[in-house]
Amino acid sequence: MTATAPSAPGKLGEAIEPALIQRYVVELDGWLRTRDDELRELDAAAIAAGRGEELAGDMQLVLAMWKAIHDRYQLVFATWDGGRVLQQERERISTLIWGRLDGASGMPGGLAVSLPEACRLNDALTGQLRTKLALTYDATEQVARIRDLRAQLERIRDQVGLEPPASQEAAARTLAGLMLRLDQLTERSERGADVGGMLGPLEVEATTFERDLIVGNARRRDARSKLESARELRADLEAREQALEKLAAQCVATVDTAPHFAVPDVDALGPVPNTPDAIDEYLKKLDRVSQALEFAQHKYADALAQHTELVALLDAYVAKATAQGVAGNRDLVESERQARAVLARTPAPMAVAQQLVATYQTWLQKETAQ
CATH class of the missing domain: 1.20.1270 (Substrate Binding Domain Of Dnak; Chain:A; Domain 2)
Known part of the structure; x- marks a missing residue:
């Protein structure tokens, strides 16, 4: 059982079309459920194999990321409010999707990534865990593994496009090398050869490369001026504040007795200095x-x-x-x-x-x- 994160619609600051938001909300919910089951399977397999302690750090990281993604999904879902969204809400959802997913959300090392980046990173790390545990299947699953690898390399191609000129050429060469090896394995597989033993190392290298590209892009964003970071974080907090107000209203309307916590007012902080x-x-x-x-x-x-x-x-x-x-x-x-x-x-x-x-x-x- 494997899951691949859905493609996110729109871009930061854009009022996303309702139909695209609805599709994304449904697909992200399905991905979260499937990934939760998959991580439980991996955790159980690690313990059964006597490798629970060895893989504890990797498992904690991927679970923390899943939790951060799930928390952000809750805010997107609350803002979506069953489709009752005007332009302001659709812009807010865009901020929740493409804004920062960091800090208190439990991301590793305070790393600032967007929701789609966090999902892709979770896909990559989960794939790495599965490979470490050798929970990939021979024969009938060989074609599926090759297909998944090809899809991963296409995601990497998109990520390479985000690299700065100084490093983009080197990243493109690395990607070309991975694609050439995959093409060679595909040809061998089509001739009936068993390439399972060679797929594992390639999967690990592709996953590591994808992770490094995503993390590198996030770190470059973090390295920008503190003023720009503060503006981005404030915009994200404003969107979260509005989404939380909706979530709180839904809770109060649904359960008695509901919790009563004041939703922090971002405006009370004043303008960004x-x-x-x-x-x-x-x-x-x-x-x-x-x-x-x-x-x-x-x-x-x-x-x-x-x-x-x-x-x-x-x-x-x-x-x-x-x-x-x-x-x-x-x-x-x-x-x-x-x-x-x-x-x-x-x-x-x-x-x-x-x-x-x-x-x-x-x-x-x-x-x-x-």
């Missing part, structure tokens, strides 16, 4: 606001997730009752009706809903024990 003495302190303030935004986001998202999980738990109990032929029992029917009615309220009293779902579970245990 343009003097060297003031910019460092301003950047520290921006980082503190970023951390506060992330803390509040997690609290609201967790409360919403609790409601979603409770609905899923009730669905699972009902499915079990149906499988055992007792779903039509009068007590179970009435218990389900009451639980769903409370869960459907806006906001839903969670303490009562939890008790009603537990009541359904108790009735189910009683009926299945007979």
Whole structure:
């Protein structure tokens, strides 16, 4: 099971078309779910192979990146609000996608990357983990591995185009060498040869090269003036602030009792200063606001997730009752009706809903024990 991050629409500052946003939100959600399953598989395989400690650092890094991406997806999804977006919201989503994904979001070493870059980097590191664990398959999967490698090299080609003139030629030569080796392996494979042993090293080199290009591009952005960095980070925080306000409103409307955390006001920081003495302190303030935004986001998202999980738990109990032929029992029917009615309220009293779902579970245990 492998996943490749979807292509992101638009560009920074552009009001992205609603249809493109909707497609991206759906595809990114699917990628996140599949990648979560894939990382669980890799973690279990590492432990089973007795290499859990050896690969712990790599696993922690890729999981931290997945979490940062998931956090940003939540804000994009909240701003999307089921398609109820005007030009301002569409521009804000563009900022959330193409702006900085850094600092408090748990990116390694405070590295500033965009959401699409973080996804590609996660793809590359996950592929590297899979190769280290040799969780690639022979024969029938050989063609798929070659296809995935070719797609990766095309992503690298796009990344090479972002390199500055001084390093672009060298990067292009490296890419050409990788593509030549892949073409040679493809020809051998088409003649019926087993190239599995040669694919592994090529996959590792391609992944390392892709990672270095993405990280290098991010570091070049970070090396720009502090004033420009402060402006970029402030713009990102403003978009996150608006998205968090929507997420908080959704939470308050969905669950009772909802968390109550003040959403930090980026405007309260004042304009970005343009003097060297003031910019460092301003950047520290921006980082503190970023951390506060992330803390509040997690609290609201967790409360919403609790409601979603409770609905899923009730669905699972009902499915079990149906499988055992007792779903039509009068007590179970009435218990389900009451639980769903409370869960459907806006906001839903969670303490009562939890008790009603537990009541359904108790009735189910009683009926299945007979």
